[in-house]
Amino acid sequence: MKCMICKHGETTKGTTTVTLEKDNSTIVFKEVPAHICDNCGETYIDDTVTKALLNKAREIVKNGVEVDIRKFELAA
Numbered sequence: 001m002k003c004m005i006c007k008h009g010e011t012t013k014g015t016t017t018v019t020l021e022k023d024n025s026t027i028v029f030k031e032v033p034a035h036i037c038d039n040c041g042e043t044y045i046d047d048t049v050t051k052a053l054l055n056k057a058r059e060i061v062k063n064g065v066e067v068d069i070r071k072f073e074l075a076a
Contacts, residue, residue, distance in 0.1 A: 016036065
């Protein structure tokens with residue numbers, strides 16, 4: 001797909017790191033599947049992955065964790 005930010009690049013499949021913050025918690029997910037612009041590096045994450053990220057983040061925050069860094073794995 002054409003990048004919506006730079007309007008010049010095409011996106012390709014890859015992975016990225018996503019950092020989420022809520023209240024006093026910071027959660028870092030590594031190796032998140034994404035589409036990445038080959039020109040500007042903008043990342044696009046699809047709805048399924050976004051929902052999974054937010055659900056996992058809610059669980060982590062609910063457990064009172066302040067800082068968490070993990071490899072992202074999409075449930076089968």
